[in-house]
Amino acid sequence: MLKANEAATMDVAQIMSDMGGRARAAARPLAIASSDQKNKALLAMAEALEARVPEILAANEEDLERGRANVLSAALMDRLMLDEKRIAGIASGIRSIAALEDPVGSVIAEWERPNGLQIERVRTPLGVIGVIYESRPNVTADAGALCLKAGNAVILRGGSDSVDSSSAIHACLVEGLEAAGLPADAIQRVPVTDRAAVGEMLAGLQGNVDVIVPRGGRGLVERVKRDARVPVFAHLEGICHLYIDGSANLDMAREIAVNAKMRRTGICGAAETLLVDRAAAETHLVPILTALAEAGCAIRADNEVRKLYPQAATATEEDWRTEYLDAIISVRLVDGVGGAIEHIETYSSHHTEAIVAEEAHAVERFFNEIDSAILLHNASTQFADGGEFGMGAEIGIATGKMHARGPVGVEQLTSFKYRVRGNGQTRPS
Amino acid sequence: MLKANEAATMDVAQIMSDMGGRARAAARPLAIASSDQKNKALLAMAEALEARVPEILAANEEDLERGRANVLSAALMDRLMLDEKRIAGIASGIRSIAALEDPVGSVIAEWERPNGLQIERVRTPLGVIGVIYESRPNVTADAGALCLKAGNAVILRGGSDSVDSSSAIHACLVEGLEAAGLPADAIQRVPVTDRAAVGEMLAGLQGNVDVIVPRGGRGLVERVKRDARVPVFAHLEGICHLYIDGSANLDMAREIAVNAKMRRTGICGAAETLLVDRAAAETHLVPILTALAEAGCAIRADNEVRKLYPQAATATEEDWRTEYLDAIISVRLVDGVGGAIEHIETYSSHHTEAIVAEEAHAVERFFNEIDSAILLHNASTQFADGGEFGMGAEIGIATGKMHARGPVGVEQLTSFKYRVRGNGQTRPS
Numbered sequence: 001m002l003k004a005n006e007a008a009t010m011d012v013a014q015i016m017s018d019m020g021g022r023a024r025a026a027a028r029p030l031a032i033a034s035s036d037q038k039n040k041a042l043l044a045m046a047e048a049l050e051a052r053v054p055e056i057l058a059a060n061e062e063d064l065e066r067g068r069a070n071v072l073s074a075a076l077m078d079r080l081m082l083d084e085k086r087i088a089g090i091a092s093g094i095r096s097i098a099a100l101e102d103p104v105g106s107v108i109a110e111w112e113r114p115n116g117l118q119i120e121r122v123r124t125p126l127g128v129i130g131v132i133y134e135s136r137p138n139v140t141a142d143a144g145a146l147c148l149k150a151g152n153a154v155i156l157r158g159g160s161d162s163v164d165s166s167s168a169i170h171a172c173l174v175e176g177l178e179a180a181g182l183p184a185d186a187i188q189r190v191p192v193t194d195r196a197a198v199g200e201m202l203a204g205l206q207g208n209v210d211v212i213v214p215r216g217g218r219g220l221v222e223r224v225k226r227d228a229r230v231p232v233f234a235h236l237e238g239i240c241h242l243y244i245d246g247s248a249n250l251d252m253a254r255e256i257a258v259n260a261k262m263r264r265t266g267i268c269g270a271a272e273t274l275l276v277d278r279a280a281a282e283t284h285l286v287p288i289l290t291a292l293a294e295a296g297c298a299i300r301a302d303n304e305v306r307k308l309y310p311q312a313a314t315a316t317e318e319d320w321r322t323e324y325l326d327a328i329i330s331v332r333l334v335d336g337v338g339g340a341i342e343h344i345e346t347y348s349s350h351h352t353e354a355i356v357a358e359e360a361h362a363v364e365r366f367f368n369e370i371d372s373a374i375l376l377h378n379a380s381t382q383f384a385d386g387g388e389f390g391m392g393a394e395i396g397i398a399t400g401k402m403h404a405r406g407p408v409g410v411e412q413l414t415s416f417k418y419r420v421r422g423n424g425q426t427r428p429s
Numbered sequence: 430m431l432k433a434n435e436a437a438t439m440d441v442a443q444i445m446s447d448m449g450g451r452a453r454a455a456a457r458p459l460a461i462a463s464s465d466q467k468n469k470a471l472l473a474m475a476e477a478l479e480a481r482v483p484e485i486l487a488a489n490e491e492d493l494e495r496g497r498a499n500v501l502s503a504a505l506m507d508r509l510m511l512d513e514k515r516i517a518g519i520a521s522g523i524r525s526i527a528a529l530e531d532p533v534g535s536v537i538a539e540w541e542r543p544n545g546l547q548i549e550r551v552r553t554p555l556g557v558i559g560v561i562y563e564s565r566p567n568v569t570a571d572a573g574a575l576c577l578k579a580g581n582a583v584i585l586r587g588g589s590d591s592v593d594s595s596s597a598i599h600a601c602l603v604e605g606l607e608a609a610g611l612p613a614d615a616i617q618r619v620p621v622t623d624r625a626a627v628g629e630m631l632a633g634l635q636g637n638v639d640v641i642v643p644r645g646g647r648g649l650v651e652r653v654k655r656d657a658r659v660p661v662f663a664h665l666e667g668i669c670h671l672y673i674d675g676s677a678n679l680d681m682a683r684e685i686a687v688n689a690k691m692r693r694t695g696i697c698g699a700a701e702t703l704l705v706d707r708a709a710a711e712t713h714l715v716p717i718l719t720a721l722a723e724a725g726c727a728i729r730a731d732n733e734v735r736k737l738y739p740q741a742a743t744a745t746e747e748d749w750r751t752e753y754l755d756a757i758i759s760v761r762l763v764d765g766v767g768g769a770i771e772h773i774e775t776y777s778s779h780h781t782e783a784i785v786a787e788e789a790h791a792v793e794r795f796f797n798e799i800d801s802a803i804l805l806h807n808a809s810t811q812f813a814d815g816g817e818f819g820m821g822a823e824i825g826i827a828t829g830k831m832h833a834r835g836p837v838g839v840e841q842l843t844s845f846k847y848r849v850r851g852n853g854q855t856r857p858s
Contacts, residue, residue: 259855379851401844403832415830422808426688
């Protein structure tokens with residue numbers, strides 16, 4: 001591993017280009033590695049992490065010290081901080097990835113043609129994944145392990161704040177790869193903190209990166225989406241809606257609203273806007289807003305809502321377009337499910353939306369006419385998570401419509417190919 | 430419809446931007462149109478094509494006349510030419526698309542979580558497809574109909590050679606849309622021949638094009654792949670390989686070789702390189718090459734092959750990288766299936782490869798270790814076609830690994846979303 005100051009004197013473009021070539025070369029043996037071999041590597045990584053706790057904590061202390069000198073915010077310092085428990089959590093996360101079914105080689109579909117050809121569509125790895133992330137050092141392990149499980153090589157580019165912790169964690173991943181006889185280049189970490197390295201990754205490393213996954217704040221995701229010349233799995237924001245239909249059970253609506261907004265306000269599946277059917281304005285609106293306010297939520301509403309609930313602040317047009325990621329919700333009345341669909345199709349970031357309703361027709365319209373990655377009926381938006389979907393660990397949630405949509409887990413990190421079995425068939429002219 | 434000379438005085442960027450906006454607006458009603466409504470439109474299109482044969486032929490005569498004045502090649506003139514039979518073929522192609530199952534709304538996967546949440550993954554349209562093609566006027570109808578079936582709006586940009594024919598065919602498609610009460614903007618044709626229009630499409634029309642499909646020669650596909658800022662479904666070339674294992678049945682190998690190379694030499698699934706197991710050099714090589722030569726195929730081989738079959742010309746390094754699309758084949762001996770895999774992974778365009786073998790282990794290695802879209806055992810490479818796969822009409826074949834791979838039919842023109850049904854579930858902290 002190069003020290004940042006040594007590397008700075010080298011040509012970043014050359015370093016990155018070399019990494020791309022090595023990743024591509026590693027991708028081939030990885031693609032045909034057995035499930036046993038990949039799992040052996042993953043378990044060895046978890047063991048290495050546990051065995052090297054003192055080294056990882058010492059490296060983390062270097063990051064924390066630099067963070068204090070740079071006066072990082074308390075939130076950033078908390079993300080950066082590792083302790084024995086967090087390292088154990090990272091190791092256990094890798095063990096859960098080892099326990100997942102291997103997607104590679106699984107048959108997605110099979111059929112026979114009238115001429116006897118037997119066709120199978122089987123999962124294959126995607127190739128080389130580039131992951132660009134900010135300060136959380138655990139992403140190094142999560143992303144590395146998830147890509148390996150799906151048979152992909154990965155190039156990890158973490159933020160400069162966590163460079164020492166990431167480097168120590170990365171050493172454990174390499175130890176696991178080597179213990180299983182897999183190429184160390186399967187999981188590479190960009191050794192330079194120069195931002196030009198990100199630019200090189202976004203340009204695709206001469207065709208040696210197949211997809212980029214950004215993990216971090218809006219600024220990072222925006223830059224990646226704007227500049228990447230290769231496909232990106234990402235969501236810019238989660239402006240998630242909760243719609244309470246006139247037919248909703250009030251108790252259920254109230255519980256779901258409080259959970260969707262307040263369970264954790266900082267995650268992308270947190271509700272940001274509450275839409276209430278005008279038909280339920282007299283019955284449901286005030287009890288739900290009261291429960292939200294009691295849970296500590298600030299309420300910003302249109303004038304119609306404020307007539308019924310004057311404690312609310314006034315919502316502006318900007319509020320409908322805002323992902324608060326905080327204990328704030330915007331509220332408006334709409335004309336039934338049609339009005340909810342109109343609002344959501346206008347303002348949503350197409351991540352996750354939920355409806356609370358007893359009337360089946362309203363649910364079907366909501367499910368059919370809204371084009372978001374995840375739609376829920378009578379359940380909290382906070383279930384928008386690969387683990388909650390039963391998909392295991394996820395590398396992120398995608399709002400794009402190409403290839404992956406919603407939680408991006410091991411299956412979404414694969415492609416497919418066709419295997420066709422014949423007994424001498426030739427095609428007639 | 431604007432005449433080219435009128436349009437030339439307008440701002441191409443503005444025209445294209447308006448088309449993008451209208452396509453996006455049309456995509457929403459289209460996404461929720463019923464299968465019946467879409468099929469009604471398709472059948473009305475087919476009827477309109479049959480009813481307007483004289484107008485289409487008159488428009489085609491304009492194109493042909495211009496083609497003669499521009500001294501187009503005989504091949505191009507043939508592609509351009511329409512007659513009553515070809516128009517009937519186009520109409521019948523649209524009727525087959527109407528007969529396909531509607532992919533939109535079909536459930537790809539469903540499962541239940543321990544907490545009772547029922548999760549479905551269902552197909553949705555992709556959105557807006559941009560199709561950029563050359564002189565074949567039938568692509569106007571095929572691509573328009575296929576995109577409509579999958580619930581997508583489409584922007585068609587045909588070559589200037591076929592502008593009048595495409596315009597007449599497009600009028601029939603619009604008639605079909607209107608007969609079914611669907612927005613005419615669902616299938617738009619770029620009304621200007623200015624090449625800047627292609628540049629605007631490749632830039633993505635301000636987020637109003639979700640994927641580009643190029644249909645045409647290498648120059649077009651190369652430009653699209655290089656310049657597109659949105660995903661592309663395409664294959665640049667089909668350098669397809671046929672490998673004859675030592676365990677192959679000779680009669681089968683000979684028939685498959687002649688069919689794979691000679692049935693139609695100009696299609697992307699035609700074999701370009703024949704690899705023969707060194708173990709079969711004495712038994713299989715000469716009979717197969719003799720059959721190919723008798724079928725009219727020119728043979729270019731390495732020196733080892735030429736010792737056994739001196740009639741062959743000498744193959745150079747360049748031959749292994751060449752898609753002849755003609756009655757020429759390159760031939761070399763390899764060390765068993767491992768040697769074949771090495772050659773293919775080095776030179777293939779990852780489109781389609783076939784193995785002829787009786788030995789199961791060789792087949793499994795070929796199927797596992799080669800990363801091409803389509804792999805065949807004991808069958809001709811010329812089956813690489815959406816129709817032959819039972820997928821119905823295709824808009825092309827993709828060699829990329831993101832989203833679509835292999836034949837791109839209606840299913841591949843869709844995305845998906847998750848529908849989650851609960852009964853009041855909230856997520857525990």
